[in-house]
Amino acid sequence: MSRGLPWYLPVYAILNIKRYFEREVFCLRILVVGSGGREHALAWKLSLSPRVAEVYCAPGNPGIGKIARCVNIDSNDREALCAFAIKNKVDLTVVGPEVPLVNGIVDYFTARGLRIFGPSRQAAQIEGSKTFAKELMQKYHIPTAQFRVFSRAEEARQYVVRQGAPIVIKADGLAAGKGVVVAMTLEEALAAIDRIMQDAVFGEAGRQIVVEEYLTGEEASLLAFTDGYTVSPMVAAQDHKRIFDHDRGPNTGGMGAYAPAPVVTPAIQTRIIREILQPTVDAMRQEGCIYQGCLYAGLMITPEGPKVIEFNARFGDPETQVVLPLLDSDLVNIMEACLDGKLHTADIVWKEEAAVCVVLAAGGYPGSYAQGDVIHGFERAEAEGACVFHAGTRQQDGQIVTGGGRVLGVTASAASISLAVERVYKAVGKISFTGMQYRTDIAYRALQRAR
Incomplete structure (x- = not known):
C-alpha cells in the first residue's frame, strides 16, 4: 500500500x-x-x-x-x-x-x-414600546422630540393644557400604525387621550402614552442593515401617509412611497448615520441587547437637523417596495452577514435609479371598506414594466379579489423620479376594481425640487 x-x-x-x-x-x-x-x-x-x-x-x-x-x-x-x-x-x-x-x-x-x-424580543422593544425608545434616545443624546410619559389620563390632560397645541399623542405599545395622533388643536389632543386611555381603543397598547413636542420639517425614512456593530444604510425613502392628494384627510398605513428622497442629501444622511443610526445600535448594545436585522428610522428633517419620530424594528411598508428594487446586491448575502457579525465585509451596491410605489386602496379606506371585489389588469400593468406587489388580496372562485384596505402596491423604477412617476401611473391605469382609490401625487415633493 x-x-x-x-x-x-x-x-x-x-x-x-x-x-x-x-x-x-x-x-x-x-x-x-x-x-x-x-x-x-x-x-x-x-x-x-x-x-x-x-x-x-x-x-x-x-x-x-x-x-x-x-x-x-x-x-x-x-x-x-x-x-x-x-x-x-x-x-x-x-x-x-x-x-x-x-x-x-x-x-x-x-x-x-x-x-x-x-431583532430579538428585547431589541424589538425599540418599536414595541415608545417609552423604551424615547428613554433610550434621551439617555444617549440621540436627537428626537421632547416628551413626557403618562400612565394616568388626568395628568396627561393637565400637561397638554399647559403645553398647548399642536402636540403629538402616542399610544406606548403596538397599535397597527394607528396609535399616533398629531393634534393640531387642544380639543383634538384631549379627545385622543380619552380615546387611547379611557376608551382603550388600542387595548393594552394604550395603558401608557407618550406626549411629544410637535416637530416641523419634512419627513423621511432611512432603513439600515445592522449586525449590532456595523450600520449600512439603505436608500432614503419618503412615505405618503394621508389618504388624499396634497396630504389631506386621515392618516393611513401608507398610500405610496418613493426613493431616493432628495430631502436626505448626502450631508444629511451622514448626520443621520453619525448622530442617530450608529449611536442607537451602540446604545442598544450597551443596554445588553445586540440589535441585528433591519433598523427603520422615521425622521423629521427639521431646520436644526434630522430628529427621530419613531423607530421600527423591521422593514417599512410601503418603503420596502421602493428600496429593494434599487438594491443591486444579493439580499441573502447581506442578511447572512448581519447574522454572522460580518456586515463590514458585505458588498452592498445600490442602483443609480429611482423607484416609485403607488398604493391602490379599497373604497372607504382607512375607514370601513368592502371586500371581495374582482381585480383586473395585473398582466397589463406588469407589461408596462411595473412590479405589482399584493398587500390585501385573496383568491376566490379562481379569481383574485380585494381582501384588505391597502390592496396593491404598484412599483416602477427608472433613471429619474419623473420617469418613474410617469411609468408607475401608466401601469396604475391598467388596473381596476370596484371602489379603487389612490393618490395621484406620489413623489410630488421630489418633482417640485427637480423643477
Whole structure:
C-alpha cells in the first residue's frame, strides 16, 4: 500500500465540495413570515438570489404564490412556523411584521438552532414600546422630540393644557400604525387621550402614552442593515401617509412611497448615520441587547437637523417596495452577514435609479371598506414594466379579489423620479376594481425640487 494520502480522502473532498455548492451556493430554502406588500417585495427580492432554491411564505397571498410556496400558518404562530422550518430544512427565516418580532419569534427560533433575520424580543422593544425608545434616545443624546410619559389620563390632560397645541399623542405599545395622533388643536389632543386611555381603543397598547413636542420639517425614512456593530444604510425613502392628494384627510398605513428622497442629501444622511443610526445600535448594545436585522428610522428633517419620530424594528411598508428594487446586491448575502457579525465585509451596491410605489386602496379606506371585489389588469400593468406587489388580496372562485384596505402596491423604477412617476401611473391605469382609490401625487415633493 502506498504511504501517500489514503485513497478515500479525494472522495471526501469531492463530497464536501458537492455539499458546499448544494447548500451554500444555490440550494437555500427561505421562509418569509407575513402576508402583505412588504412580504411580497421581500419574497420577490430573495427569490432573485442565485443561491435560493425555494422560497416559502407564511401565510402569504395570491401574488406571493406566483413566486413562492404559500403555507397556511399564521404569522404569529411561532411554534407552527418553527416546526415547519425544521421539517422543511429552512436555511433562513425572514420576518416581515412587527408583532412576531415583539413577541419573541427570533429568540424562539434561535434557541432551536434556526437562523432567522430580525431583532430579538428585547431589541424589538425599540418599536414595541415608545417609552423604551424615547428613554433610550434621551439617555444617549440621540436627537428626537421632547416628551413626557403618562400612565394616568388626568395628568396627561393637565400637561397638554399647559403645553398647548399642536402636540403629538402616542399610544406606548403596538397599535397597527394607528396609535399616533398629531393634534393640531387642544380639543383634538384631549379627545385622543380619552380615546387611547379611557376608551382603550388600542387595548393594552394604550395603558401608557407618550406626549411629544410637535416637530416641523419634512419627513423621511432611512432603513439600515445592522449586525449590532456595523450600520449600512439603505436608500432614503419618503412615505405618503394621508389618504388624499396634497396630504389631506386621515392618516393611513401608507398610500405610496418613493426613493431616493432628495430631502436626505448626502450631508444629511451622514448626520443621520453619525448622530442617530450608529449611536442607537451602540446604545442598544450597551443596554445588553445586540440589535441585528433591519433598523427603520422615521425622521423629521427639521431646520436644526434630522430628529427621530419613531423607530421600527423591521422593514417599512410601503418603503420596502421602493428600496429593494434599487438594491443591486444579493439580499441573502447581506442578511447572512448581519447574522454572522460580518456586515463590514458585505458588498452592498445600490442602483443609480429611482423607484416609485403607488398604493391602490379599497373604497372607504382607512375607514370601513368592502371586500371581495374582482381585480383586473395585473398582466397589463406588469407589461408596462411595473412590479405589482399584493398587500390585501385573496383568491376566490379562481379569481383574485380585494381582501384588505391597502390592496396593491404598484412599483416602477427608472433613471429619474419623473420617469418613474410617469411609468408607475401608466401601469396604475391598467388596473381596476370596484371602489379603487389612490393618490395621484406620489413623489410630488421630489418633482417640485427637480423643477
